[in-house]
Amino acid sequence: MGSPSDQIVVRRVGELKGLVDVPGAKNSVLKLMAATILADGTYELSNVPAIVDVASMGDLLAAIGVRSESTEPGRLTLTNAGDLEPVAPYELVERIRASVNVLGPLLTRCGRVRLSMPGGDDFGARPIDMHVDGLEKMGAEFKFSHGELEATADRLHGADIVFGFPSVGATENIVTAAVYADGVTTIENAAREPEVVDLCEMLRSMGADITGIGTSRLVVRGVERGSLRPVRHRTVPDRIQAATYVAAVAVAGGELTIRDARAEHMENLLGRFAEMGLELSVEPGVLHVVAQGRLRSIDVQTLPYPGIATDYKPLVITMLSVADDVGIVTENLYPGRFRYVEELLRLGADVRTTGHHAVVRGVPRLSGAPVRAHDIRAGAAMVVAGLAAEGETVISGVAHIDRGYDDLVGRLASVGADIVRV
Ligand code: EPU
Secondary structure (H helix, E strand, C coil), X not given: CCCCCCCEEEECCCCEEEEEECCECHHHHHHHHHHHHXXXXXXXXXXXXXXXXXXXXXHHHHHHCEEEEEEECCEEEEEECCCCCCEECHHHHCCCHHHHHHHHHHHHHHCEEEEECCCCECCECCCCHHHHHHHHXXXXXXXXXXXXXXXXXXXXXXXXXXXXXXXXXXXHHHHHHHCCCECEEEEECCCCCHHHHHHHHHHHHHCCEEECCCCCEEEEECCCCCCCCXXXXXXXXXXXXXXXXXXXXXXXXXXXXXXXXXXXXXXXXXXXXXXXXXXXXXXXXEEEEECCCCCECCCEEECCCCCECHHHHHHHHHHHCCCXXXXXXXXXXXXXXXXXXXXXXXXXXXXEEECCEEEEECCCCEECCEEECCCHHHHHHHHHHHHCEECEEEEECHHHHHHHCCCHHHHHHHCCCEEEEC
């Protein structure tokens, strides 16, 4: 999918026009893949994005004993032959955060797991204490040594778990573990992200007994170990990729039809984008966006779903950097997630960060420069910024973008952007 020295070169050309399709969500498909650990047989996932993280999760699952194969674009067949090795080694775990999602399924299915501890990200530490506390409540025992955790449980039992914060990953691990637990598990203050809902729906079609899906109180009644069955499942479309195309047309101007954008998953964000001056209209599965000249600034804070996701934030800051007036952005999930601001400054943006706030003063125009993608979302924001910058913006660190974006360059080029990968 490209080499580490690849760069993306973007030049401002003006308005974008046309149709883009939104691929399946990275943060869903990786968890759907991990869920195939739960039951033997062959699964078929569709709407699978062509991204590097899917290949990384495929490698991890292969080491555990689930084979995956892409039979045609967008489709992935996964076969769990039942002979699982519940070990997730460092060299595979460190590649993607979502590798921690094998913990719940392996523990409940095999009764033991050895998992290398997932590391941090460029935007800060990413602890897993809530995953561990929840599983301990369900009867698991943990040992930590040499950067690895080892968890054991003959059979997990149901428990009442109250999260202090609606963690996406912890909700997913507890739900997948609870499907085979003895008794009822309730999760209060569960995460409600559309990707969590997608996983719960796949588990339910596999035969799991889950109620409260999409609410902050999930109830899972354990079923007999081994009684779930493999399924076919379509991955939910990626709201972050959809938002990326909205941000692109917002700063470049023009008009886009974004197909398979699920506006109902982006309600808060789209409301705020309308306040910024975008004209948005929704038909089932389709979002039309018309840019109406210069954007207006707004204040935004990131929150768990249904609030404005932290993953949208680099896009929002990029939009604010070319809007009228001043916007204040507050990050409530990852305090360190502002590193890309230094890169935006190189493009002439006027952004000041203090603690977990950024003050963004819109400038008339950005100016192209070499910049680096520090993580997936920051990388996409650099591409969007390049669409608004005079001259040439050269983005390195493209491997980060490849982890989560399915052909961002091709999709933007197809609607008129001057963008190439070199
Ligand atoms: N947290 C803890 N302890 C835990 C778990 C989480 O302190 O045991 C804290 C985290 O440190 C963070 C906050 O809770 O401050 C949110 O973490 P959460 O568990 O909700 O996030 P995650 O499951 O690790 C997923 C996405 C992220 C996205 C967040 C928030 C995946 C693979 N990753 O991470 O996506 O930012 O939810 O919505 O699903 C990305 O795609 O680029 C990305 C970073």
